[in-house]
Amino acid sequence: MTRDTRLTRLQALAQMIRDRDLARLQKLAMARNDTRDRVQALSKPVPVVEDPALFTARQLHAKWAVEQRMQLNRTLAHQTARLIEQRDKAARSLGRADALAQLCKGKTGSGTARKP
Template sequence: MTDERLKQLATLSDLIRDRALEDLRRAAAERDMTKAHLAGLAVLPATGLSPLAAARAAQAYQQWADERRRQLNMQLARQTVTVMQRQADARQAFGRAEVLHRLAASGRR
């Protein structure tokens, strides 16, 4: 393989690596946002209400929050799998780019 061809392949592999890293960053950001939404479901008890009204409000909120947590946990599981896949893709792209750069560098010697 010619030095010029190796250089072109190294450039392409850099682009693929950068794209894989960006995909990983985006997937991790989406997962982190879901984690933040889950954390935001914790709420302080209502103040300024009668004990009965506060209990009813807390119960209604907890029912809603439990369902929302269930949905968010399912979403978080899917996003975690996606992040793991993107990590594997990024590792592979990084490795390929590194090998091509080493081959191109050894061809110059």
């Protein structure tokens, strides 16, 4: 196998890894955004009412909402940490794919890279 063939195959592999890492990054970002939207929805104020039964129900809902927000905030923190880790992985794979693309762009049939 020639150097050019190996570089071309390596470039294709790097592009697949880059695409996978970017897809994972997008999936994690969407999940984090969904969780953040759910936290914000639970944080909206509810109007005060005069009816005692409705007031009691609203108080119970407010207590439930506080607990849900705490759980969602923990989930949001974990999702953000995973997103940051994946962002670093995606940046590395983007760099590798770009470097290999530059190498392949400058390749010649003799097996040596052209100087710019």
